[in-house]
Amino acid sequence: MHLIRSLWTYRGFILGSVKREFQNKYQNSMLGALWNVLNPLAMIVVYTVIFTQVMRAKLPGVDSSFGYSIYLCAGVLTWGLFAEITTRSQNSFLDNANLLKKINFPRLCLPIIVIFNALLNFAIIFGLFTVFLVVSGSFPGWAYISLIPLLALIIIFAVGLGMVLGVLNVFFRDIGQAFGIFISFWFWLTPIVYPINILPKVGQDLIMYNPLAPLLGAVQNVLVQGLWPNWMNLIYPTLLGLILCMLGWRLFKKHSGEMVDEL
């Protein structure tokens, strides 16, 4: 409670930082915020061309010409949100060493700024994607609402993981390097570029241990086929996310005092 109140006192700083960081990212570039869109767009174009044209992949059960692109967008954009939150949180304390060493303020501001920034970037690009869905007549209908709880679950998972990594990374710098490698494997171990049903049965079962697979799968189902999520499948990633949040919180509580000594 005390913590929430102190964070509220620093809301000016949090919002200000989000704004400044956003501006700063594009300040010295001529195309500005457009890069925020161009980056994932380029990735989507590359994958679409390779998989539909070169490799002649087809999404089973979907006939729309945009089917694969939508599938890919749903996965890539949501993955982007997850990856941005985790990788940025893991460095949030290290990157702000300068600030932490000189000024006393609630340290939790830093991961919160990361989350807000990631959400802002995501909102822009996902908004554009939604406009594309409506214009191309592929809008999934009411099931679209279920994206709100789905995204919330992904954020919980990402925040929990990011907190754990963020605290550990201050004390063990190897964590940051290791996770950088791990996350690129993780991307391909999650059905984002390829549909899950091209895998053999064993692979399909195994991949469900990857907590992001059911989460991203649900998002893809909503956007591609307008299917409501099967909530039972999501219990596992939800629990894992909550456990990570608790673990992150405990680590933070226990070691935040020592943190500045290590920066």
Next chain:
Amino acid sequence: MGTISVSNLGKAYKQYPTRWSRLVEWLDPRDRSRHQLKWVLQDINFTVNAGEAVGIIGINGAGKSTLLKLITGTTHPTNGSVHMTGRVAAMLELGMGFHPDFTGRQNALMAGQLLGITGEEITRLMPEIEAFAEIGDYIDQPVRVYSSGMQMRLAFSVATAIRPDILIVDEALSVGDAYFQHKSFDRIREFRKQGTTLLIVSHDKQAITSICDRAILLAEGKLAFEGEPEAVMDYYNAMLAGHQNQEIKQKVLEDGKIQTISGTGEATVIDIYLLDKQGKRLEVVDVGQNITLRIEVKAHVDIDRLVLGYGIKDRLGQVIYGTNTHLKEHAITQISVGAKFRFDIVFPANFGPGTYSVQTALTSNDSHLVDNYEWRDLALIFNVVNINKPHFAGCAWIDPIIEVQKI
């Protein structure tokens, strides 16, 4: 409002024998510790009352900055606690964590928000901050192009934009040029008049003696000495030469002032007094009177070279004039044990009315940092009164001839 109390404060850093030890310690369920504590501060106790100004001094690595960090809460104490009341503004090191890519204006806004000032208020105060910092167009340039002095100017202007109950300043101010130092000390003095509590770290003797009510000397992570600024500064000064085999003595004089004597003791001052032109001893000196400062020195061993230095200090402990026999080319060489010397130093007492003290130093050269035979603060105290001159202000008697012409 504006009090600081520090009790039993201590800070230790954990040192692990190998890189893996920390991991082992974290994972070991038996809770066995595998680190050693390296203490950088121990058993620090003091309080600062509301409106008081306290200076912290000590050599590099004595723990001054760590103490300020503990007080402001950027690092956590290993044991003990700090309790503060009122709004705190702190300037630790340069720039208050400025982000190099943001402009001065953005950084000022951010720093203000970190000090707990709302965005609107900072925006309202911005013209004032700009005017005080006097960095011109640079306010809209990224901070990475700033000089360190400019960063300090901006940081100080933001930190003091609103009068805090407690102002904590690390050595940062010494980065500023003379002009800005004056300006910032004027602002600090102004705040003090209005009741701000001040905690300042400085190596600048003048700053400490002229602003602070009290000083704290840190040495090797411990509180070595606490008291009236001049006495602490004298002790510190004696300690600076402390790499030699010498002792530091302090005794309380009749008027409550503390005299510091330090040195290796090869030669000592055995008597010191003032004489007038007729050779009569003086206690009270008239402004402008011609006087002789007589200092008698005895050598206790054979000495190759002996230099006598002296300084006349004002009421606040600032030296207003000082020289030595090395500079005046009167150094004595080849002194045998038991020899005594009398130095007669003749000068006009061109001082303003007030109390003055004389410090003496017996060395082998220009500085007391090489050989310090004896360093004696408050060796002599005398008063200057204005008997027949027109009233004037200040600590120096510089009588002018003023001509006025209508043009």
